[in-house]
Amino acid sequence: MTISKGRQAFPRTEYLRRLATVKVEMARRDIEALMINNLPNITYLTGYTAHSGNVPLGIVVSVRNEEPAFILRRMDAPAAIHQTFLERDNVIGYPESLIGSAAKDGFDIVIDSIHDLGLAGRGLGLELDNLSPRAAEKFKVRMPRARIVDCTNVVAWIRIIKSDLEIAVIQEAAAISDAAIMRTAEVLRPGAREADVAAEISATLVRGVDGKPGTSLSDFFFCTSPRTGTPHIAWSEDNICRGSQINLQLSGVRYGYHGPIMRTFSIGAPSERLRRLYDAELAGLEAALSAVRPGATCSEVAGAFRRTIEKLGFRKESRCGFSTGIDWVEPTASLKDGDLTELKPNMTFDLMLGNWIDEDFGCALADTFRVTESGAEVLNRAPRNLFEIQ
Amino acid sequence: MTISKGRQAFPRTEYLRRLATVKVEMARRDIEALMINNLPNITYLTGYTAHSGNVPLGIVVSVRNEEPAFILRRMDAPAAIHQTFLERDNVIGYPESLIGSAAKDGFDIVIDSIHDLGLAGRGLGLELDNLSPRAAEKFKVRMPRARIVDCTNVVAWIRIIKSDLEIAVIQEAAAISDAAIMRTAEVLRPGAREADVAAEISATLVRGVDGKPGTSLSDFFFCTSPRTGTPHIAWSEDNICRGSQINLQLSGVRYGYHGPIMRTFSIGAPSERLRRLYDAELAGLEAALSAVRPGATCSEVAGAFRRTIEKLGFRKESRCGFSTGIDWVEPTASLKDGDLTELKPNMTFDLMLGNWIDEDFGCALADTFRVTESGAEVLNRAPRNLFEIQ
Numbered sequence: 001m002t003i004s005k006g007r008q009a010f011p012r013t014e015y016l017r018r019l020a021t022v023k024v025e026m027a028r029r030d031i032e033a034l035m036i037n038n039l040p041n042i043t044y045l046t047g048y049t050a051h052s053g054n055v056p057l058g059i060v061v062s063v064r065n066e067e068p069a070f071i072l073r074r075m076d077a078p079a080a081i082h083q084t085f086l087e088r089d090n091v092i093g094y095p096e097s098l099i100g101s102a103a104k105d106g107f108d109i110v111i112d113s114i115h116d117l118g119l120a121g122r123g124l125g126l127e128l129d130n131l132s133p134r135a136a137e138k139f140k141v142r143m144p145r146a147r148i149v150d151c152t153n154v155v156a157w158i159r160i161i162k163s164d165l166e167i168a169v170i171q172e173a174a175a176i177s178d179a180a181i182m183r184t185a186e187v188l189r190p191g192a193r194e195a196d197v198a199a200e201i202s203a204t205l206v207r208g209v210d211g212k213p214g215t216s217l218s219d220f221f222f223c224t225s226p227r228t229g230t231p232h233i234a235w236s237e238d239n240i241c242r243g244s245q246i247n248l249q250l251s252g253v254r255y256g257y258h259g260p261i262m263r264t265f266s267i268g269a270p271s272e273r274l275r276r277l278y279d280a281e282l283a284g285l286e287a288a289l290s291a292v293r294p295g296a297t298c299s300e301v302a303g304a305f306r307r308t309i310e311k312l313g314f315r316k317e318s319r320c321g322f323s324t325g326i327d328w329v330e331p332t333a334s335l336k337d338g339d340l341t342e343l344k345p346n347m348t349f350d351l352m353l354g355n356w357i358d359e360d361f362g363c364a365l366a367d368t369f370r371v372t373e374s375g376a377e378v379l380n381r382a383p384r385n386l387f388e389i390q
Numbered sequence: 391m392t393i394s395k396g397r398q399a400f401p402r403t404e405y406l407r408r409l410a411t412v413k414v415e416m417a418r419r420d421i422e423a424l425m426i427n428n429l430p431n432i433t434y435l436t437g438y439t440a441h442s443g444n445v446p447l448g449i450v451v452s453v454r455n456e457e458p459a460f461i462l463r464r465m466d467a468p469a470a471i472h473q474t475f476l477e478r479d480n481v482i483g484y485p486e487s488l489i490g491s492a493a494k495d496g497f498d499i500v501i502d503s504i505h506d507l508g509l510a511g512r513g514l515g516l517e518l519d520n521l522s523p524r525a526a527e528k529f530k531v532r533m534p535r536a537r538i539v540d541c542t543n544v545v546a547w548i549r550i551i552k553s554d555l556e557i558a559v560i561q562e563a564a565a566i567s568d569a570a571i572m573r574t575a576e577v578l579r580p581g582a583r584e585a586d587v588a589a590e591i592s593a594t595l596v597r598g599v600d601g602k603p604g605t606s607l608s609d610f611f612f613c614t615s616p617r618t619g620t621p622h623i624a625w626s627e628d629n630i631c632r633g634s635q636i637n638l639q640l641s642g643v644r645y646g647y648h649g650p651i652m653r654t655f656s657i658g659a660p661s662e663r664l665r666r667l668y669d670a671e672l673a674g675l676e677a678a679l680s681a682v683r684p685g686a687t688c689s690e691v692a693g694a695f696r697r698t699i700e701k702l703g704f705r706k707e708s709r710c711g712f713s714t715g716i717d718w719v720e721p722t723a724s725l726k727d728g729d730l731t732e733l734k735p736n737m738t739f740d741l742m743l744g745n746w747i748d749e750d751f752g753c754a755l756a757d758t759f760r761v762t763e764s765g766a767e768v769l770n771r772a773p774r775n776l777f778e779i780q
Binding site: 001002003004006007049050051052053054074075076077078079081082083095096099100128129130131132133134136193195196198199200202203204205206207208212213214215216217219221226227229230231232233234235236237317318319322329331334336339356359360 | 392393394396397439440441442443444464465466467468469471472473485486487489490518519520521522523524526583585586588589590592593594595596597598602603604605606607609611616617619620621622623624625626627707708709712719721724726729746748749750
């Protein structure tokens with residue numbers, strides 16, 4: 001009748017530590033309840049990784065209780081009991097009749113729970129950027145005495161510094177990414193159908209490595225000539241040709257955490273143009289890593305990269321990286337000019353040096369690194385060279 | 391220097407037909423510009439299927455121009471030129487400096503384009519449920535004379551009826567779904583690691599069938615005992631056991647279109663409880679399909695299902711299906727009691743009869759069907775039985 005607890009990615013103490021940090025921030029902002037409905041933030045605070053689809057759900061962190069309450073559609077409640085550290089009484093499934101209903105939806109149940117806590121007239125944090133105007137209005141109308149505070153990226157800024165336990169999981173995700181790159185090098189051949197190579201990649205991302213499977217699949221990007229100037233598209237229905245180039249961007253996933261990588265593959269000898277660009281990116285990558293140390297800013301790391309490739313005759317318009325973790329792209333620090341976020345130990349970044357310099361030409365190179373006490377530790381192990389396939 | 395047009399899923403005439411229908415709806419609502427930023431709606435109106443991530447983008451359909459303008463980050467503009475039917479001048483890439491910027495973002499460029507059209511003081515449609523309160527406010531502040539009309543599901547309601555060209559693509563997606571189910575039946579064995587079976591499924595979803603690969607991967611769900619009472623979780627790290635049950639929900643994808651399916655697998659003879667539930671769902675499926683005809687309502691189809699399983703001693707709390715297409719779950723018609731949407735030829739539904747009746751027990755059965763001139767045509771071909779694996 002009841003579902004058991006599943007394998008937990010982290011011990012209860014780790015989640016309570018994260019929640020304690022959130023509660024300190026709540027006190028600083030004078031709020032007594034905080035509703036989190038951004039999925040990566042929910043994963044961070046509970047361990048939930050199921051995909052509930054585009055329906056209201058949220059956790060309510062409050063000064064009243066050690067654990068948050070998790071409100072989600074009834075169908076998904078057993079997954080929340082199974083996957084998270086929460087006591088089952090703190091998982092509240094709302095009726096399926098609220099799905100696809102305009103008048104009343106799951107956020108009404110969230111609001112009910114805040115009323116039940118006696119906190120509807122206090123400071124209330126919402127992730128407003130993650131709500132529609134209609135949903136935000138519902139909170140205002142049904143809690144007219146609440147002082148609503150926008151807490152959109154509050155949890156994201158807390159999770160920018162990873163625990164050692166999280167680093168270990170990100171390392172496992174990065175190892176899966178490496179395995180997918182090496183599998184690509186094995187199966188990528190002239191005449192191979194792009195979709196068949198992509199099938200091997202997806203299988204590797206699920207199968208994982210060292211007995212540790214991927215726990216879900218993240219979109220990956222497989223951009224073959226003439227699409228090497230664009231980063232976010234999938235394999236095509238064509239076959240790989242001699243002279244083609246493939247830019248590959250992918251990430252293994254463990255318990256929601258990413259360890260992304262990008263590599264470039266050339267079928268046959270690379271063109272002079274590609275060789276020069278890739279060498280510049282590689283030199284830029286080394287310069288960026290050399291600039292990483294606690295206390296340096298994101299802007300300084302980006303500057304080291306920029307100056308290096310400019311000397312070699314190139315520019316890169318897009319940022320050269322961002323905080324990575326439960327989101328592949330966390331909405332906090334960017335490695336770009338002007339981002340004055342200070343690096344601290346156990347921040348993790350996707351050093352994303354893909355450079356799409358022309359509509360039909362670019363290349364891909366990225367590694368995941370963590371900030372150590374003294375510098376940078378790259379978590380990927382795949383060779384950094386331009387892969388040349390014969 | 392310039393990227394070529396890629397293979398198009400549909401001819402230009404098909405996109406112009408869709409746009410014409412949107413423009414009729416705009417006239418009815420007295421709006422002269424409509425900003426669409428829901429990705430499935432953008433796919434529907436342009437053919438774009440790249441994954442631009444969580445950054446502002448939108449198309450502006452206006453009375454001024456035959457084609458919409460597509461505003462997106464510069465990095466993704468070549469993909470929009472390559473994948474869509476749009477003239478290249480109608481693809482507008484905004485600078486990468488606007489990514490991760492709080493003060494000004496891509497929606498400012500959308501607003502600029504509406505000003506440039508001379509339409510900033512007219513009726514303006516927005517998909518408000520797809521905007522944050524902050525983004526919605528930006529439109530109001532920067533276009534104070536515009537009369538803003540919420541058009542959240544306007545395009546979704548237009549695309550509920552598919553063209554024959556779309557049906558053909560959904561049929562291809564459904565064939566991939568079938569292939570993945572049959573591959574599962576081949577590799578699912580006692581002792582097999584769940585992740586290895588899932589790897590084969592993902593590879594099949596990419597590789598496709600009959601020379602038609604999947605064009606992207608949709609999340610799939612692989613719920614093994616004791617997780618058969620929950621629908622939306624992934625494979626675990628465990629091995630399949632004798633006596634285990636697996637509920638599988640997946641969909642092939644072609645050019646963004648889905649053709650979903652669910653099936654239940656039993657390792658060894660199914661329990662009496664599972665057999666009874668599955669037989670009831672199967673009878674319910676046949677009853678629901680028999681009730682499908684143009685003019686019948688969604689509620690009537692749901693009622694036929696409900697009455698059948700109730701006679702056999704079961705209830706299902708969640709709706710028994712929904713419109714499917716570019717979204718797996720389209721936000722329009724639901725097969726549920728009280729949904730009075732009338733069925734019309736070439737509507738397509740995921741007849742989703744997964745029934746999670748206890749925290750630790752449920753089963754999965756679903757097919758995709760289209761409404762014909764006289765009834766229902768099921769687009770999946772995989773056997774409907776409970777798969778018994780020895």
